[in-house]
Amino acid sequence: MTTTQERRLEDTVLGSAAGRFYRHQNFGTGLLGGVGLGFLLWLLGEYTVNNNPNYGTDMVVTLTMLGWVIGFNLGVGTFNAVLHWILGHDQTKEDELYAAGVGQGKSRYWKYCTDHKVVGTQYLILVFVLFFIGGTLAMMIRTQLLTPNSSFLSPQTYNAIVSIHGMTMIIATIIMVSGPFANFIMPIMIGAKDMAFPRLNAMSIWVIVSAVPPLMATFFVGGVNAGWTTYAPLSVQDGPAMVCFAFTIITFVVSVTVAGINTLITVLTMRAPGMTFSRMPVFVWASVIGGALGLYAMPAFLLDMTMMVSDHATGTSFFVSAQGGSGWLWENVFWIMGHPEVYVILIPPVGALMEVFSTFSRKPMFAYKMIIGAMIGIAGLSIMVWAHHMFTTGWAPDLAGPFMLTTELISIPTGIIFLCAIGTMWRGSNWVRLPMYFGFLFIWNFIVGGVTGIYLSDVPADDYFHGNMFVTAHFHYTLLGGAMIAATAGLCYWFPKVTGRMLDEKTGRAAFWLIAIGFQVTYLAQFYEGFKGMPRRVANYDPIFAPENVVSSIGAYVLMAGWIVLLYALVSSWRSGSIAPANPWSAKSLEWQTLTPVPLENFLEDVTVVNDAYGYGERAELQVHAVFGSTSDAHHGEGH
Amino acid sequence: MRRLLGAGGAVLLGAAVIALVGVGFSAQAYSSPRGVQKATSLGTDMTCGKALPHVTLSFATYADASGTNDVGQQVHPGGNPSWPSYGPTNIFQAPAHACVTMHITQYDSGGSLNNPVFAKVQGTIGDTESVVSSGNSVSGCDGTSPLTYDGTPISAIQPCDAGHTFSLRGLPGIAPGFFVNVPLPLAGNAAGDNVGDLNSDAHQTVTFSFIAGPKGTYAWNCEYPCGLSVAGFGAVMGAYGYMSGYLHVV
Amino acid sequence: MSSNHNHGIHHATYQSIDEEVAPGLHKQLHRQHVRGTLYVWALLTVGGILAGLYLTPILMPHMNSPEGRAAIETVKVFTVAAAPVAALVCAVAIYSLINSRHRSHLDSPPVDGPPLRGNALASGSWLVVSTLLVVFLLFWGLTEWASQQVVHADALQVNVTGQQWLWTYSYPAQTVILPGGKTLTVPKAVDATTLDLPINVPVQFNVTSKDVTHGFWPTQLGIQGDANPGVNDVLRTTPDHLGKFQVRCSQICGLYHAYMYTQASVIPDSAFTAWIAQGDAGRVLTSAKITGGVR
Structure with missing residues (x-):
């Protein structure tokens, strides 16, 4: 469909690129830049600070990681526009179009690209990569735990794997929806042409890509011993791997913050005429609330990790009690991030799932305003519950009551999510396609996760369950069985729009059953371990726990097999699935009303929203979500 | 799209390879590449107070993991030169319920334990160890100069005279009450000899016996803070295979 | 298009x-x-x-x-x-x-359901x-x-020390006046690597750590508290059933976290008095005593 005019445009954009370095930047030059600058700073460190007996290695690693992150982003072109402005040049129209990926075919997926759909796809690939790494590590953990007295892995390797499995999965789940779908789908949903800050958007993906290698590097410098929560002072005692780990987080927080601001401003300023707040799809609300909550939570993580690097590389003692610090400081700041973060993970997938429920039940969203209120309520309460992770630490025992209160209060808005889900399904037509399978699985898993959560919110019960496998099973039920399954429903739902192909549902259903059954077996067995009293994060255990560990490991293998089958279905459908129509689900929200593949700037005509996106079964005039083309009266009717 | 997917698949595979290489590297580097030392049988005797199969194991603690021991082997191939290490290996094997006599040659210097409890000999026959000093010129913390022992069974050392400890713990569910703790007094020339040559270097030879528990893999470690960072338990103490290991009871 | x-x-x-x-x-x-x-x-x-x-x-x-x-x-x-x-x-x-x-017609969407937008x-x-x-x-x-916050006037003091990777317990010399008026005496401070508690005697654990954070979890007593370096965390309970269980470490503490456990027992107070009277000698279970296996 390339017109002559477009081709001329491409010629201008690419033609003017000849000879200029920054027209050749991609992932490869990023790697070169990162390794190059990392190596230079490593050399610098080796010859200047390495003689310090206590902090030398940690300082060198700090410098190397700094070099890697900056070098990679310089190399991939993250700072190009900024550098140009600093040097007194402006970005030309050609530069802008080049950055948007015009005329570069598939190679734009390997570049710094400001098109939000490209960024969304890049995020999707990154999420697959991270889940693949995290899943592989999980299999190693379950293999070690097959037998009570296993020496498959040394305790050091085991701890390193447990820590990196945790953090890889946390990073992956935080971005699994806010990365791919809040970037690809959300702007289309509100009728926007792109995100508010396309450059920041492109920056967010490449900064997060540069955060992954330091995480993997931990394996090569001793491994992180302290679990993903890296409680101090154990993490201060750890080797230079902890510095790499901290760099991953610091870099990651920069990315998430930038992405969160972008989502927020996009929704505030870029909505199509008529897209009032009360007409915004639930997923848009969820992305905004998740993003805003991330803006509150993530800086605490940055702060904690900065202090950690400082303790490691300069001998400050924020967390070392013998020198005036406190491990409780770490724990508090960590969980001030850590509990809102759980909802940063959970809210966007739940929003996506609500779209699925409405579309496939062929019914309007039930109690739309309540679910928005519930998500805001969850976000608000979630910043006041952090110390329920610290009931047994001995910190501020008098606050046990208040934190029990806030924690249990959060089950009221969470319950509303269930109410809205079942209200939307109630008497609906229930089109049982693959996204809906995962929707039902979410409901079951999240009930189990929620009910077990209330045991843990209760101090006397938590005094038994804290730090044992019960907690492990609980948060896997909420984050893997809840959030990640909801995200999978969203992925299957939006797959035709993102890839232009229909997902192979037969293979997808096979994967679903493996995942559903494998998951229950794995984590119900772990609940049982917890009831019996098996502690978390142990490389070996009392043989009385042996049978349920075998069951759990077998379940985990089935679960992993399920994910691999799903990955196969996704990749094979992406390659050679049948071509998807623009609106395979007959859904009403805007992303389904535009072409597939989605053109640059998303819509060929002006969009005016006239109703919300949930007019299923309504009178004909209420069923229309938006009208296209210049209808001047509508333009002036419902401005924002 | 095909090209993209090919490349995407490559990235995915690459990531898995990186993860597996990382895991593989750490599994190899943080395990015990030095093999298992099997106990030598001495027949059946009364060493442990009753007629039991008697076996013996001999090993040493060195101040320099990269150093060469008295039979010309490197203590810990690829080991960090500024870290101490047990050698020639950290994995031992002994038969279940046998009487095990260990001889540990201690070449390293030392200082104070974090917890004086570990200065007491626990869980050995008679709750004692015997120490024979050789060439030691370093003073004890109570002023004894030089710090030497004559092989008389002792039930404790001064907590500030520790070089390392050999602390062997029980197994949950298999040998729940099992615990052997043996303090190894510090040694060394005034210059702080690191190498560990039986003929020329100062050392303390510690001998003790205990009755092995039921079958299982028992973990041992050193409770002297010989690492860096918090409580001296960073660096080498967090690195498996130097001051920690297993006793396979078969 | x-x-x-x-x-x-x-x-x-x-x-x-x-x-x-x-x-x-x-x-x-x-x-x-x-x-x-x-x-x-x-x-x-x-x-x-x-x-x-x-x-x-x-x-x-x-x-x-x-x-x-x-x-x-x-x-x-x-x-x-x-x-x-x-x-x-x-x-x-x-x-x-x-x-x-609509199970049999999965290719096309079913007819819309009733437009229920909420129900007060x-x-x-x-x-x-x-x-x-x-x-x-x-x-x-x-x-x-x-x-559970009731503080007994008098309780058996047990100092619990977590360190990488072992729990040690010390019973300071003390005389505890029990609720019934009886007394329980620890004549001389005793160190131990197992935890033994007399039945029906209120216990106060003073939990601390020598190095990093550990989790003191005497499983079947239903209490749990972290051992933090430089902090004394107080936990109280009254064991009221005889039996054996394990103290496990519930907070990852490094290399041998999995091995950080001790055997604990609730024993009759006469047995406790006899045991404590032996002083240090009786505290440590020697390997000789477990020949043939405990189980």
């Missing part, structure tokens, strides 16, 4: 039964949905309540203190309280799955019920918690 070529293809309005058939039938159909869901709900609720009441004591170990039994009771009560709500969500989901009318009664009663439940959970939790 127009971007809105697909927009509005699906205008199927819900075939409102009110318009087609008598209102009476509509009501009846609606009742049928409600009745079907209620059956499933009742079944699941009963199942959940029975599981809470009878499965919990099987799943959890026998507890040696009131605090431990409080944990079991809490799981029981919370399961029973949550069962009706969880069952309702499951029931609607299951019913809507059973009732889905449903939402209101949901909110009221969930709020009441939360108030109940909180009331239960705070009552239990408060009952």
